[in-house]
Amino acid sequence: MYKVLIDAGHGGKDPGAVANGIQEKDITLKVSFGIKQRLEADYEKVQVLLSRSTDVFLELKERTAKANASGADILVSIHCNAGGGKGGFETFRYTSASQASIKLQDTLHKAIMAKMGGTDRGQKAQNLHMVRESNMPAVLTENLFVDVATDADRLKQASVIDAIIDGHVQGIATYLGLKSKGKEVKSVTQERNINAPSGWAKETWEELTKKGFFDGTRPGAPITREEIAIVVGRVLKYVEQKG
Ligand SMILES: [Zn+2]
Structure with missing residues (x-):
């Protein structure tokens, strides 16, 4: 120290x-x-x-x-x-x-x-x-x-x-x-493969992709406000169809 x-x-x-x-x-x-x-x-x-x-x-x-x-x-x-x-x-x-x-x-x-x-x-x-x-x-x-x-x-x-x-x-x-x-934190982030889902999220990611909420690509990439809007739109449509 x-x-x-x-x-x-x-x-x-x-x-x-x-x-x-x-x-x-x-x-x-x-x-x-x-x-x-x-x-x-x-x-x-x-x-x-x-x-x-x-x-x-x-x-x-x-x-x-x-x-x-x-x-x-x-x-x-x-x-x-x-x-x-x-x-x-x-x-x-x-x-x-x-x-x-x-x-x-x-x-x-x-x-x-x-x-x-x-x-x-x-x-x-x-x-x-x-x-x-x-x-x-x-x-x-x-x-x-x-x-x-x-x-x-x-x-x-x-x-x-x-x-x-x-x-x-x-x-x-x-x-x-x-x-x-x-610097260490940054290099860890950069090493991540954004095309493969993390272990803790894999099951949910695949299930929601199957249901059509996500397109299944780039699970590790940052999300924009417009992309969230698209996902929310799909969820609302899903809820309406169910209801
Ligand atoms: Zn002085």
């Missing part, structure tokens, strides 16, 4: 960057929840721990102490940027980061840019508490600028928040080599 610590930046009395009707702390919490939900729903053997799950203030040292005590395999700290200019996306590792942190940053950065698009401000190194004091590979993501109008407009769109969440999920899954639950 892999453990991923997602750190939602700011919170409580510290709203982070505030502009254009957006508070950074709200975006970081929303994105963190989304990452937890999607990663645990879509991938096997992964647990996501959140440094905060409510609008509460935490000191930076409380966040890294919690992460280090949790035994998490990686840490990703979620933020939005401010400072004007053109806006865009950037990520940070520690100035003397481990090879693992550099790889985590590269994988995450590329996955998020691929989903989100826009201006790529690059993979950067800085002496930031969250990436310095974490014992595990750690990266901090700066997801668009709340004080740049075009970025703020994007942060107000559910599809952009979705893309930010998806990018993080994809990057984390790739870095850890997580196995997707969805």
Whole structure:
């Protein structure tokens, strides 16, 4: 079981960057929840721990102490940027980061840019508490600028928040080599022979085909509304004749 610590930046009395009707702390919490939900729903053997799950203030040292005590395999700290200019996306590792942190940053950065698009401000190194004091590979993501109008407009769109969440999920899954639950289900469905009835349905299928309700072909195929209408029509005619 892999453990991923997602750190939602700011919170409580510290709203982070505030502009254009957006508070950074709200975006970081929303994105963190989304990452937890999607990663645990879509991938096997992964647990996501959140440094905060409510609008509460935490000191930076409380966040890294919690992460280090949790035994998490990686840490990703979620933020939005401010400072004007053109806006865009950037990520940070520690100035003397481990090879693992550099790889985590590269994988995450590329996955998020691929989903989100826009201006790529690059993979950067800085002496930031969250990436310095974490014992595990750690990266901090700066997801668009709340004080740049075009970025703020994007942060107000559910599809952009979705893309930010998806990018993080994809990057984390790739870095850890997580196995997707969805793909397995799909391949089982695709392997099914739609021309042969399932064992549990075979007897009824053949009986109803004999009575003329179905034409006997493609028992495993999905059904359309019009096909159901035809079958209902045949049933009604059958009931009328009986009655
Ligand atoms: Zn921040």
